[in-house]
Amino acid sequence: MIVTFTANPSLDRTVALPGPLERGEVQRAVSVRQESGGKGVNVSRALVASGLESLAVLPGADSDPVLAGLRESAVPFVSLPIDEPLRTNVALTEPGGVTTKINEPGPALDGNQQEALLKLLVESSRGAGWVVLAGSLPPGFPADFYATVAQRLRSSADGAAPRIAVDSSGPPLAAALTDGAEGMPDLLKPNAEELAELAAAAGFPPASGDELEADPTAAAAAAAAVVRSGVGAVLATLGSKGAVLVTADGAWLATHPPVAAVSTVGAGDSALAGYLLAHGRGAAPADCLRQAVAHGAAAASLPGSTVPAVNQTTPDAVTITALRKD
Numbered sequence: 001m002i003v004t005f006t007a008n009p010s011l012d013r014t015v016a017l018p019g020p021l022e023r024g025e026v027q028r029a030v031s032v033r034q035e036s037g038g039k040g041v042n043v044s045r046a047l048v049a050s051g052l053e054s055l056a057v058l059p060g061a062d063s064d065p066v067l068a069g070l071r072e073s074a075v076p077f078v079s080l081p082i083d084e085p086l087r088t089n090v091a092l093t094e095p096g097g098v099t100t101k102i103n104e105p106g107p108a109l110d111g112n113q114q115e116a117l118l119k120l121l122v123e124s125s126r127g128a129g130w131v132v133l134a135g136s137l138p139p140g141f142p143a144d145f146y147a148t149v150a151q152r153l154r155s156s157a158d159g160a161a162p163r164i165a166v167d168s169s170g171p172p173l174a175a176a177l178t179d180g181a182e183g184m185p186d187l188l189k190p191n192a193e194e195l196a197e198l199a200a201a202a203g204f205p206p207a208s209g210d211e212l213e214a215d216p217t218a219a220a221a222a223a224a225a226v227v228r229s230g231v232g233a234v235l236a237t238l239g240s241k242g243a244v245l246v247t248a249d250g251a252w253l254a255t256h257p258p259v260a261a262v263s264t265v266g267a268g269d270s271a272l273a274g275y276l277l278a279h280g281r282g283a284a285p286a287d288c289l290r291q292a293v294a295h296g297a298a299a300a301s302l303p304g305s306t307v308p309a310v311n312q313t314t315p316d317a318v319t320i321t322a323l324r325k326d
């Protein structure tokens, strides 16, 4: 069972434009769609779509459209009731898949609500194989919240502690790398930009996200610097260039033939779900990476925040190359 934690869920509203985004102009939308979103929510949606067991943990009023959407798509969840509505994130997609996103900050949660959410997560995670801590933190949260959650999950586990995956950005991602092993993630899922930030903090020579995305060998070296700081594995997604996986034992690149991208919203979350799905089947690291990229490519070819089921993915089309990581 895979538990996901989304402190800052969103109603994802995707507006399809008839042509390129024109700043400062009035444009008419071709179509609009809405889905329950947020990184952990998307991972749960993708796992459930493939018949896996997943539980999403999130805040939200019972009547909130994000929770209604989860009920409608039969995604199991537990929620901490809050008074404020959850946020709406807007994605503008252009023909060809170029996606512009505007993410709201989300409702602030006070210290008591944060503690209640943490307790709910710890209780819901008993016996879980993985806990995925994903997305931004709403206003009011300390940046090191994910490290605190990891420590609590490990110290309160009855038997084997769950593995912990983190997919975030900015200060909460940087603070997920802790001094003590108790708070360290087993898996990190940065995109190229996030990898650049993480690697710089781990002492890797400065490189931009664009540079790392264009050069998978450099991305693997950057991810290796992060692994040396104590993270179990880094799955770094590189947009249309695929993804690299670096563990203590090796480094691999996976690429998928080009797809007609429609909306890249949820591609990273789907990639993480693909990795976890294959991991749960006992696949070798390179095959977990293969399924991650197959899921990511399928998600990019689907509209809005739609996540693929495994039977919509093409892992056999993915090419795996072993890389040096130093």
Ligand SMILES: Nc1ncnc2c1ncn2[C@@H]1O[C@H](COP(=O)(O)OP(=O)(O)O)[C@@H](O)[C@H]1O
Pocket (backbone or CB within 6 Å): 097, 190, 191, 192, 236, 237, 238, 239, 240, 241, 242, 243, 256, 258, 259, 261, 264, 266, 267, 268, 269, 271, 292, 293, 294, 295, 296, 297, 300
């Ligand atoms: N334009 C694209 N064409 C094909 N696959 C894509 C495209 N964009 C994303 N992907 C797939 O989705 C995965 C995650 O995308 P990425 O943009 O790196 O993550 P994030 O959504 O977290 O920023 C990639 O590893 C790749 O498999």
Ligand SMILES: O=P(O)(O)OC[C@H]1O[C@](O)(COP(=O)(O)O)[C@@H](O)[C@@H]1O
Pocket (backbone or CB within 6 Å): 008, 010, 012, 036, 037, 038, 039, 040, 042, 089, 103, 134, 135, 136, 137, 169, 264, 265, 266, 267, 268, 269, 270, 305
């Ligand atoms: O919490 P953040 O960083 O604002 O991100 C939330 C947004 O990211 C998403 O989870 C999509 O993420 P990816 O495109 O990285 O897979 C959306 O569903 C959501 O609107």
